Amino acid sequence: MxxxxxxxxxxxxxxxxxxxxxxxxxxxxxxxxxxxxxxxxxxxxxxxxxxxxxxxxxxxxxxxxxxxxxxxxxxxxxxxxxxxxxxxxxxxxxxxxxxxxxxxxxxxxxxxxxxxxxxxxxxxxxxxxxxxxxxxxxxxxxxxxxxxxxxxxxxxxxxxxxxxxxxxxxxxxxxxxxxxxxxxxxxxxxxxxxxxxxxxxxxxxxxxxxxPHGRWRITIDGAGDHAGTTRMSDRRDPMLTFAYGVLAANKEARLAGAHATVGRVAVEPGATNAIPSRVTAWLDARAADPSTLDAVVAAVSGRLTERAGRDGTTVEIVAESVSPxxxxxxxxxxxxxxxxxxxxxxxxxxxxxxxxxxxxxxxxxxxxxxxxxxxxxxxxxxxxxxxxxxxxxxxxxxxxxxxx
Amino acid sequence: MxxxxxxxxxxxxxxxxxxxxxxxxxxxxxxxxxxxxxxxxxxxxxxxxxxxxxxxxxxxxxxxxxxxxxxxxxxxxxxxxxxxxxxxxxxxxxxxxxxxxxxxxxxxxxxxxxxxxxxxxxxxxxxxxxxxxxxxxxxxxxxxxxxxxxxxxxxxxxxxxxxxxxxxxxxxxxxxxxxxxxxxxxxxxxxxxxxxxxxxxxxxxxxxxxxPHGRWRITIDGAGDHAGTTRMSDRRDPMLTFAYGVLAANKEARLAGAHATVGRVAVEPGATNAIPSRVTAWLDARAADPSTLDAVVAAVSGRLTERAGRDGTTVEIVAESVSPxxxxxxxxxxxxxxxxxxxxxxxxxxxxxxxxxxxxxxxxxxxxxxxxxxxxxxxxxxxxxxxxxxxxxxxxxxxxxxxx
The missing domain is CATH 3.40.630.10 (Zn peptidases)
Structure with a gap:
């Protein structure tokens, strides 16, 4: 050839x-x-x-x-x-x-x-x-x-x-x-x-x-509201929880020698002048062995949940596919x-x-x-x-x- | 009536x-x-x-x-x-x-x-x-x-x-x-x-x-790549810069008694298993007076640019509309x-x-x-x-x- x-x-x-x-x-x-x-x-x-x-x-x-x-x-x-x-x-x-x-x-x-x-x-x-x-x-x-x-x-x-x-x-x-x-x-x-x-x-x-690798769907629910008139202290903004999660996933993966990526996110309603009601994001994580992978995802999940408590939001994490x-x-x-x-x-x-x-x-x-x-x-x-x-x-x- | x-x-x-x-x-x-x-x-x-x-x-x-x-x-x-x-x-x-x-x-x-x-x-x-x-x-x-x-x-x-x-x-x-x-x-x-x-x-x-209030479009460019195979140290991931910016905007607005919201974001290519090449986000910011508004946006811009330097990404911020x-x-x-x-x-x-x-x-x-x-x-x-x-x-x- x-x-x-x-x-x-x-x-x-x-x-x-x-x-x-x-x-x-x-x-x-x-x-x-x-x-x-x-x-x-x-x-x-x-x-x-x-x-x-x-x-x-x-x-x-x-x-x-x-x-x-x-x-x-x-x-x-x-x-x-x-x-x-x-x-x-x-x-x-x-x-x-x-x-x-x-x-x-x-x-x-x-x-x-x-x-x-x-x-x-x-x-x-x-x-x-x-x-x-x-x-x-x-x-x-x-x-x-x-x-x-x-x-x-x-x-x-x-x-x-x-x-x-x-x-x-x-x-x-x-x-x-x-x-x-x-x-x-x-x-x-x-x-x-x-x-x-x-x-x-x-x-x-x-x-x-x-x-071993997988993708996890992360759904963060907050309270949609007006961006101009809602006091910062009254907000339950899922975008904040999401942003914290992105940085946490990056940090946990680096510490573990693993890979973590957030390449897809959907924001509802997705308006410039509205606090989101829901952010859905997908975490792609991979590691050389399953126990490291599990530990990274568990750490990200734990940090997200902790942050959600502070933001007044709720977090649900579902494995969409995990390949051994x-x-x-x-x-x-x-x-x-x-x-x-x-x-x-x-x-x-x-x-x-x-x-x-x-x-x-x-x-x-x-x-x-x-x-x-x-x-x-x-x-x-x-x-x-x-x-x-x-x-x-x-x-x-x-x-x-x-x-x- | x-x-x-x-x-x-x-x-x-x-x-x-x-x-x-x-x-x-x-x-x-x-x-x-x-x-x-x-x-x-x-x-x-x-x-x-x-x-x-x-x-x-x-x-x-x-x-x-x-x-x-x-x-x-x-x-x-x-x-x-x-x-x-x-x-x-x-x-x-x-x-x-x-x-x-x-x-x-x-x-x-x-x-x-x-x-x-x-x-x-x-x-x-x-x-x-x-x-x-x-x-x-x-x-x-x-x-x-x-x-x-x-x-x-x-x-x-x-x-x-x-x-x-x-x-x-x-x-x-x-x-x-x-x-x-x-x-x-x-x-x-x-x-x-x-x-x-x-x-x-x-x-x-x-x-x-x-x-006074306005909306600013934030464009963060990085390098798209495979989520599974790209070493964390080799990445130029605009999602990280974006996430940092969301948290920075929230913090700066709270400190200034202003309002800042990120309610809309677009990720390219938007695949679960790909590091994004570009994240475009919209910042909605409002304050009781123009100088406070300007100061909040300048502070967010400065922190985004600083973080972009660490992430290997670039940031452009454009005012789409500003109302006095x-x-x-x-x-x-x-x-x-x-x-x-x-x-x-x-x-x-x-x-x-x-x-x-x-x-x-x-x-x-x-x-x-x-x-x-x-x-x-x-x-x-x-x-x-x-x-x-x-x-x-x-x-x-x-x-x-x-x-x-």
């Missing part, structure tokens, strides 16, 4: 859902841009004589070999984005998977001994319905359909509405044990979301673990590291469908170097040279797994 | 634009609910044989007597609301004005010696275009049409788009000196937005001043107080069209008791008994001004 060939396929997708102002992507699950990405994938897969199907949860599968066979070698990633996200998080794994199949065929390989599938998982980012990795979680039963039915996007639409927009049956989503049982191994290639490979001077790395720590299959990891000639092995603080799958099948991840280290923002990047190296590495891994 | 008659007219408007969930109102200027409110007003005015016209700035006028005459006695208020605002802020002044005309006629008065007009000013709250009292500011020239042309609502629509939606000429808004020159006096009746009249045990009060202190015409105030038998006289922290008009014509305000003291929120209230007292008081004032 040459950088030029990688670049050509990459650019055929790169314009879809790109915001001209920010340069970032607005590819929300089952929205217009996501549907166009799905069409692009289907056409590219059919051009490669792969058989394409969409499962009951909205994940798209392209098969090389027996699509009803078992012990399949599955690779892929996702095509949805966070709001104004970067180009590579997700799509790099999908584009690389299609090109890896081209590489394998050009090497003269045909009729894989185990079926190969490229998968596009739905709603990986959780940007639309609030819970990440919904497509893989539904398939594996990691989230119940009943819980998914309660999720609403910002326009009050449901996951079923999304499936309907993609011309899918809105009523059949849920565990797909038959399909899950046919997956023998899952390998996800992903852009690195930090600068470890830059510091290690390596284009490709292999993951060994995902930090993932240790990828050590045997598979070692086999891949050996196949690739010993690239660096590193952990990540980011969640992935691979983390969800790892509870059920041997799973691995490849990372491609990101010169900026930026992710979930327009500055996210990987060079065509490194991406081509990623495609070749993925082809090597698929050859090792599907023909040996 | 009986409480029952007040209640009947009140309830004919009270359902328009009411949100069933919050119980508050969504009456944004020139939006569907506001247009229905305007239709309601037009019909009620025509039912009373008043001649109705809408001026070039979108303000609606209903005349009793010569609508081309001079030295007019004008009363009225506005019908737009803050998001999920209360029922009384604005509409009480309009409903009371229509009923006051009924009272005057039932007293046998006809053919006022000076023309009487009931006015509904457009975009008093600034909830749609960000600048309050736009209708009165445009008429008086307190804001230039060129500046209004740059204002956009959350859907990027302009004031001209709003006028067009109301079937008005979108290109003619601006100073209306001929109309302004025909106003001899302006009296606005308004629900009180605090509990002073409750504490004074009085149903009606008369304003003597409006605190208003002292209502003392002669008119004393005449009204005498007419009404000596009700309490009090200042207010809230801005009003009366504040804008007061720079050009003798202006006064009547307040009606608010048992909750709440305003700009669904809890805003006034009893039908107090509202009927307000109508009678306004009728007394109009009789004093238009027939003496």
């Amino acid at each position: 040459t950088p030029e060939r990688f670049g050509a396929l990459w650019r055929s997708l790169a314009h879809v859902g790109r915001d001209a102002t920010s340069g970032g992507y607005l590819r929300y699950s089952f929205g217009d841009a996501d549907l166009r990405c799905r069409e692009w994938f289907t056409e590219e897969a059919l051009d490669r004589d792969l058989s394409v199907e969409t499962d009951r949860n909205g994940n798209v599968w392209a098969w090389w070999g027996d699509q009803r066979g078992s012990d399949a070698v599955v690779t892929g990633s996702h095509l949805d984005s966070v709001p104004h996200g970067g180009a590579y998080d997700g799509p790099l794994g999908v584009v690389s998977a299609l090109l890896a199949i081209d590489v394998l065929r050009e090497r003269g390989l045909s009729a894989p001994h185990r079926p190969i599938a490229v998968v596009v998982f739905a709603e990986e980012e959780g940007a639309r319905f609030g819970v990440p990795c919904l497509g893989s979680r539904l398939m594996t039963g990691a989230i119940a359909p009943e819980q998914v039915r309660t999720l609403r996007d910002r326009d009050r639409m449901t996951y079923a509405d999304g499936l309907l927009a993609a011309d899918l049956d809105p009523d059949r989503f849920g565990p797909d044990t038959e399909r899950l049982g046919r997956i023998g191994v899952f390998v996800e290639l992903h852009v690195e979301q930090g600068k470890a490979l830059v510091e290690l001077d390596a284009p490709i790395g292999v993951a060994d673990a995902i930090w 720590s993932v240790s990828f299959d050590p045997e598979l990891r070692d086999r891949i590291v050996k196949t690739l000639g010993g690239p660096p092995v590193l952990p990540t603080g980011a969640g992935h469908d691979a983390g969800v799958l790892s509870a059920h099948v041997p799973t691995a991840m490849l990372f491609v170097r990101n010169p900026t280290g930026v992710s979930h923002a327009p500055g996210e990047h990987a060079t065509d040279v490194d991406c081509a190296a990623g495609v070749n590495a993925l082809a090597d891994v698929l050859a090792e797994l599907a023909w040996r | 009986t409480p029952e008659r007040f209640g009947a007219l009140w309830r004919s408007l009270a359902h328009v634009g009411r949100d069933a969930t919050s119980g508050g109102y969504l009456r944004y200027s020139f939006g569907d609910a506001d247009l229905r409110c305007r239709e309601w007003f037009t019909e009620e005015a025509l039912d009373r044989d008043l001649s109705v016209e809408t001026d070039r700035n979108g303000n609606v006028w209903a005349w009793w007597g010569d609508q081309r005459g001079s030295d007019a006695v004008v009363t009225g208020s506005h019908l737009d609301s803050v998001p999920h605002g209360g029922a009384y802020d604005g509409p009480l002044g309009v409903v009371s004005a229509l009923l006051a005309i009924d009272v005057l006629r039932e007293r046998g008065l006809s053919a006022p010696h000076r023309p009487i007009a009931v006015v509904v000013f457009a975009e008093e709250e600034g909830a749609r275009f960000g600048v309050p009292c736009l209708g009165s500011r445009l008429m008086t020239g307190a804001i230039a049409p060129e500046q209004v042309r740059t204002l956009r609502d959350r859907d990027r629509m302009t004031y001209a788009d709003g006028l067009l939606a109301a079937d008005l000429d979108p290109d003619r808004f601006g100073p209306d000196t001929e109309r302004l020159g025909r106003i001899g006096v302006f009296v606005e009746l308004h629900v009180e937005q605090g509990k002073a009249l409750v504490e004074l045990d009085a149903p009606i009060g008369v304003a003597d001043a409006i605190w 202190s208003v002292s209502f015409d003392p002669e008119l105030r004393d005449r009204i107080v005498k007419t009404l038998g000596g009700p309490p006289v009090l200042p207010t922290g809230a801005g009003h069209d009366a504040g804008v008009l007061s720079a050009h014509v003798p202006t006064a305000m009547l307040f009606v008791r608010n048992p909750t003291g709440v305003s700009h929120a669904p809890g805003e209230h006034a009893t039908d008994v107090d509202c009927a007292a307000g109508v009678n008081a306004l009728a007394d004032v109009l009789a004093e001004l238009a027939w003496r």
